[in-house]
Amino acid sequence: METLQDSGKKEITIxxxxxxxxxxxxxxxxxxxxxxxxxxxxxxxxDSVGFLVFFSLMLxxxxxVPVFEIIRLLILRPLFTIFHTTxxxxxxxxIRILVRRLIYIGNxxxxxxxxxxxxxxxxxxxxxxxxxxxxxxxPSLKFYLKIDTNDIRSIGxxxxxxxxxxxxxxxxxxxxxxRAVRLETWCPYAGRDIPYVSPAGQDNPESSATGNPDYxxxxxxxxxxxxxxxxxxxxxxFEVAPLTCMIPKGDECxxxxxxxxxxxxxxxx
Amino acid sequence: xxxxxxxxxxTGHTAELxxxxxxxxxxxxxxIDFEKIEPVKEDHRWPLLWRTQWYWGGxxxxxVSNKYREYxxxxxxxxxxxxxxxxxxDVSKYDRICIASPKHTIVPCAxxxxxxxxxxxxxxxxGYFATWAxxxxxxxxxxxLFRPAADRLERRGAKLVSILGLSSVYHExxxxx
Numbered sequence: 001m002e003t004l005q006d007s008g009k010k011e012i013t014i015x016x017x018x019x020x021x022x023x024x025x026x027x028x029x030x031x032x033x034x035x036x037x038x039x040x041x042x043x044x045x046x047d048s049v050g051f052l053v054f055f056s057l058m059l060x061x062x063x064x065v066p067v068f069e070i071i072r073l074l075i076l077r078p079l080f081t082i083f084h085t086t087x088x089x090x091x092x093x094x095i096r097i098l099v100r101r102l103i104y105i106g107n108x109x110x111x112x113x114x115x116x117x118x119x120x121x122x123x124x125x126x127x128x129x130x131x132x133x134x135x136x137x138x139p140s141l142k143f144y145l146k147i148d149t150n151d152i153r154s155i156g157x158x159x160x161x162x163x164x165x166x167x168x169x170x171x172x173x174x175x176x177x178x179r180a181v182r183l184e185t186w187c188p189y190a191g192r193d194i195p196y197v198s199p200a201g202q203d204n205p206e207s208s209a210t211g212n213p214d215y216x217x218x219x220x221x222x223x224x225x226x227x228x229x230x231x232x233x234x235x236x237x238f239e240v241a242p243l244t245c246m247i248p249k250g251d252e253c254x255x256x257x258x259x260x261x262x263x264x265x266x267x268x269x
Numbered sequence: 270x271x272x273x274x275x276x277x278x279x280t281g282h283t284a285e286l287x288x289x290x291x292x293x294x295x296x297x298x299x300x301i302d303f304e305k306i307e308p309v310k311e312d313h314r315w316p317l318l319w320r321t322q323w324y325w326g327g328x329x330x331x332x333v334s335n336k337y338r339e340y341x342x343x344x345x346x347x348x349x350x351x352x353x354x355x356x357x358x359d360v361s362k363y364d365r366i367c368i369a370s371p372k373h374t375i376v377p378c379a380x381x382x383x384x385x386x387x388x389x390x391x392x393x394x395x396g397y398f399a400t401w402a403x404x405x406x407x408x409x410x411x412x413x414l415f416r417p418a419a420d421r422l423e424r425r426g427a428k429l430v431s432i433l434g435l436s437s438v439y440h441e442x443x444x445x446x
Contacts, residue, residue: 009356012303014291017276017284024281050315058318058325065326069337150385177385177425264358264386 080143087140094133095165102126103189103218122221130226138233149234152258153180158230159256170253178263184254189218190247219243219254227256237261273360275304275387276369277379279311282400286435287369290398302357306370308379309351320348321374328409338408342416350378352386361389365396366427372401372414372434376421384421391426398433410436 102121109117141147141158148154153175159182163170170184220243227240237260245255274291278284291301312320327345331338360366370380397418403410411434419429 009354011356012305014288014295014301014303017288017291017303017305020278021281021284021288024278024284050313054315054318057322061322061326062329063326065323066330069327069330073340177388264388 084140084144087137088144091133091137091141092161092165094137095162098129100166102129106218107189126222127225130222131229134226134230134233138230142234147234152176152178152238152260155231155234155238156180156182156256156258159227162226178260180258182256182258184247184256185252187219187247187254219246219248224256231258270299270364271302271362272299272365272367273302273304273357273363274367274369275306275357275360275383277306277371277377277383278369279371282435283369283371283398286398286400287367290367290369302363304355304357306355306379306383307353309353312350317373320378324374324413331408342413343420345375345417347376347381347417348378349382349385352379352382355383355387358386359388360393361391363393366390366393367396367398368418369398372399372410375413376417380418381421384418384425387425390422393427394430395422395427396431396433397429398435400435400437402437404436410434 106121109121145157145161147157167188168184169186170182172182174181224240224243231238238258239261241257241259243254245251245253247254272294274287276283276287294301327341331341370377397415399414415432422429
């Protein structure tokens with residue numbers, strides 16, 4: 001649980017501000033208004049250089065930015081929107097057809113103890129596939145879903161989209177500058193829509209080694225890894241916490257906690 | 270009432286206004302706390318203007334097209350600067366919050382960061398007062414500062430209930446600009 005605490009910085013009183021104002025007032029030249037520098041000669045070298053650089057660039061911007069903006073809004077933006085929308089539709093079909101099928105095969109492989117297929121899907125192929133998916137469709141999804149990479153809740157739209165595509169039901173219960181929490185209340189895997197076998201029951205050495213034998217391997221391993229990879233590509237300041245509540249474990253819902261690695265305002269206790 | 274005045278002042282004008290408002294509120298029987306918002310590195314005024322360069326070009330189309338101006342105000346991403354650790358990072362204990370800043374053509378970069386960083390803004394009523402050098406033109410001065418500020422506050426669950434602008438050049442006729 002993250003809590004905020006005061007930083008221990010000294011309290012400022014009104015007298016401190018009065019003192020600060022007095023000091024600044026002495027430093028301040030007696031300008032009547034902002035246009036004073038147009039009438040008076042510029043004495044400070046930084047000011048003269050700054051004046052020249054800034055105003056020459058400002059004039060350039062006044063001419064060129066409107067041209068860029070018109071090209072961007074009237075030509076590039078519609079083209080990009082068409083491109084990204086197409087990519088997102090392809091991505092959704094890709095997930096719907098391939099990922100569900102792979103999970104199905106993977107679960108069947110565990111059920112039948114076909115170690116070769118299990119290793120291929122769960123150890124080599126699947127993580128690489130998910131990362132490849134992010135590589136291909138991540139930028140389009142970022143654009144299409146209007147993801148603000150500084151906002152943790154906004155990055156979470158990716159999971160909403162994945163959930164909608166896979167058929168998982170969920171909602172957000174918390175959204176903050178440091179944290180966002182999503183609960184998933186129904187899942188086709190845990191609900192046996194797609195056959196799911198807990199690896200614990202199969203005497204699986206990989207699951208026993210993690211110390212969480214009841215966890216679903218797909219979500220605790222791949223889903224978190226998949227989201228983490230996407231989040232890192234958006235903003236490396238954020239991460240997904242390891243899953244603690246999960247439907248296959250017997251909880252009512254799965255809880256995905258997105259958080260800032262170094263939270264603002266005091267940090268974690 | 271417990272009030273926090275969070276102010277960012279470069280040359281002292283906003284701090285002066287903050288003192289005046291604090292004196293007035295104290296006389297009315299309110300308790301005032303202050304938060305001084307300080308950038309880690311305070312820029313000279315020219316790089317400060319350089320950061321907002323895109324604004325100047327956008328402004329030109331804004332003069333011609335109202336639709337573009339609306340789009341620009343809603344979508345222009347104000348740059349941010351790092352600020353020093355806050356005295357009151359969580360403002361949930363205050364009944365009202367006042368934010369004070371100059372106008373650096375748009376919302377100042379330090380305030381932009383403060384509004385994103387400060388905690389406990391949910392369901393708070395916030396006042397915003399600002400000082401600037403220039404006429405209080407309706408669109409290019411008032412709208413480009415207070416509307417984005419209201420938007421940021423709304424995103425954090427707070428409501429901007431009152432604004433006050435103190436301009437160095439003021440005339441009623443300029444308000445129509």
